[in-house]
Amino acid sequence: MTRRFFVNAAAATAVASGVASGANGKLAIQGGTPVRTTPFPSWPKTTAADEQAVSAVLKSGRWYRGWGKQVDKFEETYARLLGAKYCLATANGTSALITSLHGLGLQPGDEVLVPPYTFVATINAVLVHHALPVFVDTDPATFQIDARKVEAAITERTKVILPVHIGGTAADMDTLLAVGARHKLAVLEDACQAHLGEWRGRKVGTWGAAGCFSFQNSKNLNSGEGGAITTNDEDLVERCFAFHNNGRGRKVDSYHFAYTQNGANLRMTEFQAALLMTQMRPLQEQSKLREENAAHLTSLLKEIPGIEPARWYDGCTRSAYHLYMFRYRSEHFHGLSRDRFLEALKAEGIPGSGGYTPLNKEPFLKNAVQSRVYQALYPKATLDAWEERNQCPVNDKLCGEAVWFTQTMLLDTRQGMEQIAEAIRKIQASAHTLVS
Numbered sequence: 001m002t003r004r005f006f007v008n009a010a011a012a013t014a015v016a017s018g019v020a021s022g023a024n025g026k027l028a029i030q031g032g033t034p035v036r037t038t039p040f041p042s043w044p045k046t047t048a049a050d051e052q053a054v055s056a057v058l059k060s061g062r063w064y065r066g067w068g069k070q071v072d073k074f075e076e077t078y079a080r081l082l083g084a085k086y087c088l089a090t091a092n093g094t095s096a097l098i099t100s101l102h103g104l105g106l107q108p109g110d111e112v113l114v115p116p117y118t119f120v121a122t123i124n125a126v127l128v129h130h131a132l133p134v135f136v137d138t139d140p141a142t143f144q145i146d147a148r149k150v151e152a153a154i155t156e157r158t159k160v161i162l163p164v165h166i167g168g169t170a171a172d173m174d175t176l177l178a179v180g181a182r183h184k185l186a187v188l189e190d191a192c193q194a195h196l197g198e199w200r201g202r203k204v205g206t207w208g209a210a211g212c213f214s215f216q217n218s219k220n221l222n223s224g225e226g227g228a229i230t231t232n233d234e235d236l237v238e239r240c241f242a243f244h245n246n247g248r249g250r251k252v253d254s255y256h257f258a259y260t261q262n263g264a265n266l267r268m269t270e271f272q273a274a275l276l277m278t279q280m281r282p283l284q285e286q287s288k289l290r291e292e293n294a295a296h297l298t299s300l301l302k303e304i305p306g307i308e309p310a311r312w313y314d315g316c317t318r319s320a321y322h323l324y325m326f327r328y329r330s331e332h333f334h335g336l337s338r339d340r341f342l343e344a345l346k347a348e349g350i351p352g353s354g355g356y357t358p359l360n361k362e363p364f365l366k367n368a369v370q371s372r373v374y375q376a377l378y379p380k381a382t383l384d385a386w387e388e389r390n391q392c393p394v395n396d397k398l399c400g401e402a403v404w405f406t407q408t409m410l411l412d413t414r415q416g417m418e419q420i421a422e423a424i425r426k427i428q429a430s431a432h433t434l435v436s
Ligand SMILES: Cc1ncc(COP(=O)(O)O)c(C=O)c1O
Pocket: 092, 093, 094, 095, 118, 119, 121, 122, 164, 190, 192, 193, 213, 214, 215, 216, 225, 226, 227
């Protein structure tokens, strides 16, 4: 047996038995040797094909969708990839949300049911329409909107249910769609983190009235900025098209100043679309690798007391794993705070983050809801009760316990996943030495 083989075999045995090599070693944060010394994969990943695609657009001089064909091609390809009838490309995910909410007829004075555990864009898209975001607490086991609590939040002002497939894993679409149908409310999926995620074998973003995607730099499919709306509703996509094109519908040529409605310019550029076409090529393979590594990581982490990986609902058949999320229970780490745990983890060569803070408690949001325009649109009693009505105690707790790893870490090797688990076990074994 060569030395290298012996070392690997010993490490494999240690991992399989749950005993980390060096689990009792001095923590890196205290001057010990880190579990990992190499960085995780960088992002984005580019090839010569990306360069050629962007350069071809550059040379063509056709940089905007009215003159080029790249955005049209991307829309066709992405719709096909998702199994949606229609796709409308937009400047970014935020504009996909703003445009869809317009297309669904959202008006000032309406309410939209949203999760507090999301990126702020989900909420800003509602505020742009001078509609009122109403928060529904989080299911702590999955990190998703608690679909069981949605119905109780509906009022006569509710117009849209806006779940987010947070981390790339599906929200409970069966329950959400059933509630939507019962109350004749549109369900708009914020799938900005969920490229190729699935619910019951069908892609997320194709279940509700529409789905919104982001292609911002950190996303699993990326063109720096970019977004898309997917839908099976032809009228909706036409309303969205006109809105994102300054009120000019598809049949109006670009030189013709004829408007069917109000709107804005939220168009995707030809550069973005060309890049997305080439970035889409490795997407399936990368997604598969993320899934395999995430499954392996979960099998290791769930054996560690106090580490609770986010669960999936039964209907979830595939996660995009834009984020790998788990709950950290400090009581299993001698009371070591989550933030100190993250520092110790970083010192071991494993970068993690504490994720979102409670959005529903943001001072900017309270100011927006008490602003002149909201006071003109909503009864005083509605606005005064808003803060109390939007308490999300489960989410508050979750925000203090969550730990995230980024999707790029899941593009590492199987051994990389073992190092993550090893670092956590090592910290757990010495946690008492970090607690004063
Ligand atoms: C859940 C969610 N919604 C909306 C957005 C907004 O997308 P973008 O940054 O492309 O505007 C993002 C991405 O940042 C997101 O993660």
